[in-house]
Amino acid sequence: MPEVEAGPGASPQEFGGGLPADTIGLLAGLTTTRAIRRYRDEPVPAEALRAILFAATRAPSGSNRQPFRFLVLSDGPNAQAAKKLIGVAARQVWQSKSRTDGYDGVDAPPASPRARLARTMQHYVDTFEQVPVLILPCLVRYREPTPTEGASIYPACQNLLLAARALGYGGAFTSFNLAADAQLRVLLGVPDGTFIAGAITLGRPAGNHGPVRRRPLAELVYGESWGEAPAWAVDPPATAFTAAGPPTSTGSEPGSGPEAGSG
Numbered sequence: 001m002p003e004v005e006a007g008p009g010a011s012p013q014e015f016g017g018g019l020p021a022d023t024i025g026l027l028a029g030l031t032t033t034r035a036i037r038r039y040r041d042e043p044v045p046a047e048a049l050r051a052i053l054f055a056a057t058r059a060p061s062g063s064n065r066q067p068f069r070f071l072v073l074s075d076g077p078n079a080q081a082a083k084k085l086i087g088v089a090a091r092q093v094w095q096s097k098s099r100t101d102g103y104d105g106v107d108a109p110p111a112s113p114r115a116r117l118a119r120t121m122q123h124y125v126d127t128f129e130q131v132p133v134l135i136l137p138c139l140v141r142y143r144e145p146t147p148t149e150g151a152s153i154y155p156a157c158q159n160l161l162l163a164a165r166a167l168g169y170g171g172a173f174t175s176f177n178l179a180a181d182a183q184l185r186v187l188l189g190v191p192d193g194t195f196i197a198g199a200i201t202l203g204r205p206a207g208n209h210g211p212v213r214r215r216p217l218a219e220l221v222y223g224e225s226w227g228e229a230p231a232w233a234v235d236p237p238a239t240a241f242t243a244a245g246p247p248t249s250t251g252s253e254p255g256s257g258p259e260a261g262s263g
């Protein structure tokens, strides 16, 4: 991969000895980084993993303690075992969720966001063992859990997904690991006091990223008081929206599309 060119005032050393060139600008990347759950059958090379994990570990954390650790599981025996453990958990979680949220026997039109999501999720959990890379972001605790401790691990997870996007890869953050927590700890030697904070899958997308859809900016951003949007809270032209929560059964709501999540 070509190395990124150092901008004004930035030496190659400041980029950690050279990183691959981005395929997309920062703002364009972060407004088009969707949860990607279908992957091509190709490995993620070490050079790409290095850049992605470098970016992830540049994330902020309280007092810069850097309590994040990442178990990067590609194709070794433990990787295969961890994918199997989480795959089993994912299938159980999705089976239960698809029942309670009415995705099974979905009567929505096949092309509707809801039906496409159901198909994507089923394929995702059915093929979990084949995901190219599974990453377990972990938080090493130094005190009892606090309401803000996640802010010292989840920004690193988003950095990771954005860096993957920048290099033409894609991923999804999931919490499927929770149902297999005890087995994962034993398998991978995760010490007590360390929280396995998620399970991220990564690979070359089988489809496209496309623009992220959310509620209109004015519904999400307030100014002087709660519920009152500032005058500048206006979405860019041609922004597509979606309601909060899973897509509706009619598909008439602008749903999150086939890559949208169960989480």
Ligand SMILES: Cc1cc2nc3c(=O)[nH]c(=O)nc-3n(C[C@H](O)[C@H](O)[C@H](O)COP(=O)(O)O)c2cc1C
Residues within 6 Å of the ligand: 033, 034, 035, 036, 172, 173, 174, 175, 176, 212, 213, 256, 259, 260, 261, 262, 263
């Ligand atoms: C806290 C959290 C938990 C999530 N858990 C899961 C999960 O268990 N399984 C899954 O497939 N996606 C999960 N997701 C991904 C979300 O479903 C996804 O980010 C959301 O639907 C938005 O998708 P989009 O960015 O493609 O629009 C989770 C995301 C977050 C932030």
